[in-house]
Amino acid sequence: MSRQEANIYEIAKEAGVSIATVSRVMNHSTTVSEKNTKRVLDAVKKLNYVPNNAARCLSTSTSTSIGVVIPDINNPFFSQLLQGITRAADEMGLNIFLFGTNESSEREHKVLDSMREHRLCGIIITPVSAQDSDTLQKLHNFEALGIPVVLLDREVDSNAFDRVVTADEEGVFLAVSELIRIGHRKIAIITGPEASRPGYERLRGYCRALKDHGISLREDYIRKGDFMVDCAYAHTLELCRLPDPPTAIFASNNMTTYGCLKAFGELGLRIGEDIALFGFDDIDELRWLNYNVSVVSRDVPAMGEQAMRLLMRRFDSEDRPEQGTRTCLPTELIMRGSERVPGVLAER
Amino acid sequence: MSRQEANIYEIAKEAGVSIATVSRVMNHSTTVSEKNTKRVLDAVKKLNYVPNNAARCLSTSTSTSIGVVIPDINNPFFSQLLQGITRAADEMGLNIFLFGTNESSEREHKVLDSMREHRLCGIIITPVSAQDSDTLQKLHNFEALGIPVVLLDREVDSNAFDRVVTADEEGVFLAVSELIRIGHRKIAIITGPEASRPGYERLRGYCRALKDHGISLREDYIRKGDFMVDCAYAHTLELCRLPDPPTAIFASNNMTTYGCLKAFGELGLRIGEDIALFGFDDIDELRWLNYNVSVVSRDVPAMGEQAMRLLMRRFDSEDRPEQGTRTCLPTELIMRGSERVPGVLAER
DNA sequence: GTGAAAGCGCTAACAG
DNA sequence: CTGTTAGCGCTTTCAC
Numbered sequence: 001m002s003r004q005e006a007n008i009y010e011i012a013k014e015a016g017v018s019i020a021t022v023s024r025v026m027n028h029s030t031t032v033s034e035k036n037t038k039r040v041l042d043a044v045k046k047l048n049y050v051p052n053n054a055a056r057c058l059s060t061s062t063s064t065s066i067g068v069v070i071p072d073i074n075n076p077f078f079s080q081l082l083q084g085i086t087r088a089a090d091e092m093g094l095n096i097f098l099f100g101t102n103e104s105s106e107r108e109h110k111v112l113d114s115m116r117e118h119r120l121c122g123i124i125i126t127p128v129s130a131q132d133s134d135t136l137q138k139l140h141n142f143e144a145l146g147i148p149v150v151l152l153d154r155e156v157d158s159n160a161f162d163r164v165v166t167a168d169e170e171g172v173f174l175a176v177s178e179l180i181r182i183g184h185r186k187i188a189i190i191t192g193p194e195a196s197r198p199g200y201e202r203l204r205g206y207c208r209a210l211k212d213h214g215i216s217l218r219e220d221y222i223r224k225g226d227f228m229v230d231c232a233y234a235h236t237l238e239l240c241r242l243p244d245p246p247t248a249i250f251a252s253n254n255m256t257t258y259g260c261l262k263a264f265g266e267l268g269l270r271i272g273e274d275i276a277l278f279g280f281d282d283i284d285e286l287r288w289l290n291y292n293v294s295v296v297s298r299d300v301p302a303m304g305e306q307a308m309r310l311l312m313r314r315f316d317s318e319d320r321p322e323q324g325t326r327t328c329l330p331t332e333l334i335m336r337g338s339e340r341v342p343g344v345l346a347e348r
Numbered sequence: 349m350s351r352q353e354a355n356i357y358e359i360a361k362e363a364g365v366s367i368a369t370v371s372r373v374m375n376h377s378t379t380v381s382e383k384n385t386k387r388v389l390d391a392v393k394k395l396n397y398v399p400n401n402a403a404r405c406l407s408t409s410t411s412t413s414i415g416v417v418i419p420d421i422n423n424p425f426f427s428q429l430l431q432g433i434t435r436a437a438d439e440m441g442l443n444i445f446l447f448g449t450n451e452s453s454e455r456e457h458k459v460l461d462s463m464r465e466h467r468l469c470g471i472i473i474t475p476v477s478a479q480d481s482d483t484l485q486k487l488h489n490f491e492a493l494g495i496p497v498v499l500l501d502r503e504v505d506s507n508a509f510d511r512v513v514t515a516d517e518e519g520v521f522l523a524v525s526e527l528i529r530i531g532h533r534k535i536a537i538i539t540g541p542e543a544s545r546p547g548y549e550r551l552r553g554y555c556r557a558l559k560d561h562g563i564s565l566r567e568d569y570i571r572k573g574d575f576m577v578d579c580a581y582a583h584t585l586e587l588c589r590l591p592d593p594p595t596a597i598f599a600s601n602n603m604t605t606y607g608c609l610k611a612f613g614e615l616g617l618r619i620g621e622d623i624a625l626f627g628f629d630d631i632d633e634l635r636w637l638n639y640n641v642s643v644v645s646r647d648v649p650a651m652g653e654q655a656m657r658l659l660m661r662r663f664d665s666e667d668r669p670e671q672g673t674r675t676c677l678p679t680e681l682i683m684r685g686s687e688r689v690p691g692v693l694a695e696r
Numbered sequence: 697g698t699g700a701a702a703g704c705g706c707t708a709a710c711a712g
Numbered sequence: 713c714t715g716t717t718a719g720c721g722c723t724t725t726c727a728c
Contacts, residue, residue: 055721057402116398403705
């Protein structure tokens with residue numbers, strides 16, 4: 001077993017050709033005579049040679065690595081995103097540098113800085129906040145250096161970047177409209193951070209649905225959440241203990257849904273019976289447990305794949321007619337019964 | 349905004365020093381006069397300079413990237429592992445190349461090959477199978493090239509590698525012993541793949557507990573699972589429909605626990621009431637939903653951190669007195685009530 | 697179709 | 713303390 005990686009010179013020597021020829025067969029570039037091709041290939045196999053990527057990067061000033069920046073690896077939503085990204089990257093022969101920000105802007109800045117030195121060929125990021133001017137500037141800097149950036153799920157205050165999002169507003173609008181259609185009038189929402197697209201867009205869908213149906217917004221029914229379980233749990237308890245409690249709650253993300261369910265469990269409320277629940281993003285685990293929660297759903301891995309595809313498109317074509325492309329993937333309602341409350345329906 | 353990354357020559361020119369001096373201040377190596385240090389730093393800031401990592405790697409033939417190979421990014425167990433790894437890597441200033449194998453040996457081989465070209469400084473891998481001679485050979489090859497490998501959670505048929513595992517056998521032994529202590533005699537297990545440490549070690553703990561207490565193993569109570577929900581679900585249904593069904597089921601991993609719960613739900617069985625359930629690996633989601641499942645638990649992020657630490661130790665010290673270190677982290681029983689079945693207790 | 701040679705951007709002796 | 717220089721391993725003209 002070789003104690004040291006072989007380099008192109010050793011292969012050339014072993015094959016009795018020049019390093020240029022070795023390089024050519026490794027890269028399938030110019031045609032090389034059949035005889036020499038075989039000799040090189042044999043030498044490569046014999047010496048177990050693999051080209052040094054760093055050298056190649058340096059020489060060509062290109063890269064095959066993309067940086068992926070994600071706020072919370074443990075949230076299944078981001079795992080699924082990551083899955084889609086890795087799958088697509090894999091097909092394209094690209095490697096992934098993974099960075100976690102843990103929802104901290106400070107970490108995000110550091111990460112973005114450290115990414116600079118890798119001369120990545122592209123960046124996919126779900127930024128912590130839409131209003132972080134520091135992050136914004138760093139991202140612009142990457143673009144200025146010719147490194148394409150794709151925003152995933154969350155956006156920033158700029159149209160300069162390609163991004164892939166989903167029709168959250170529409171999805172929530174349809175969901176809440178459905179709640180109204182079947183009789184709900186007292187519908188609460190536990191929102192996400194207002195500083196991010198998912199947060200405010202979902203809230204907007206909720207507001208539009210109520211307005212469109214002539215239902216006035218009630219301040220006590222709009223609870224500012226943070227997409228975390230604990231906060232959603234606390235809000236749900238408060239909502240249910242209101243003198244005039246809502247008959248339905250819209251949970252703005254997967255963790256919020258868990259928070260609601262936790263509170264319902266403690267209060268002895270059954271979804272689809274005592275109270276209605278509508279979630280955002282489907283949760284496999286709940287189905288296994290026979291919780292029939294209706295949700296606004298979307299193909300999360302597809303979002304990741306689409307982000308990779310967007311990046312890809314920026315590589316080959318130097319003409320970037322549509323830099324700043326906003327790809328919007330659809331959302332879909334999945335009705336499972338949790339939207340119902342027999343009492344409410346009867347009252348209609 | 350610079351259309352092109354600045355290099356060390358531009359900095360040297362701007363600062364009026366040689367590239368060596370620039371290199372020195374960038375690396376805090378030799379001391380540089382205060383005056384020149386300032387001039388360099390100013391130039392760096394002015395030109396927004398970040399050293400090219402590829403060039404540095406090539407020049408020093410070192411690397412600051414470690415490869416992480418994981419079978420299923422979507423399984424929360426691996427997300428948590430990844431979280432621990434990224435956190436530790438971050439502290440150490442290392443970057444992570446993420447690779448997913450999707451539990452496919454074929455993919456694993458490809459990934460391992462593609463990793464070669466990156467001249468990584470270390471590898472952390474949860475291999476698909478313990479008996480894959482191809483993977484084994486590739487891993488040996490990395491070690492031979494001086495690239496340390498750490499196995500995480502799963503092992504391979506070799507003691508040549510550092511690895512971090514947990515006391516699964518002991519944990520399961522204690523869990524099943526506890527089941528017996530409180531009155532259970534008919535205890536089933538849904539196992540994992542026999543080809544991996546977690547699979548067979550957990551089974552072994554189960555067998556030992558029964559034997560130690562003079563309870564003979566029943567073939568119909570030992571169900572070969574695959575750590576997936578569907579399979580566990582099917583097994584649970586069959587177990588519960590046995591003429592002489594078990595009073596307790598041990599679920600060998602998180603997904604298996606879900607499979608059991610799914611089946612229980614359909615059969616109308618309540619854990620801790622009609623049937624006992626003991627799981628392996630804690631599941632936050634279940635607690636939120638008020639499922640009190642007793643489990644054999646372990647600190648999963650700590651496993652990832654420990655893997656990084658093991659790698660780290662191999663970097664600095666060329667003396668590797670203990671290559672092949674097997675770090676075994678503890679498991680712990682968390683009792684929540686699902687182990688009980690009033691009827692069984694009464695029968696004692 | 698093939699080889700010689702000039703970089704890619706950086707580090708690390710080696711002189712001074 | 714500082715500058716010069718020789719690589720690190722590869723790609724890529726440019727001649728032949």
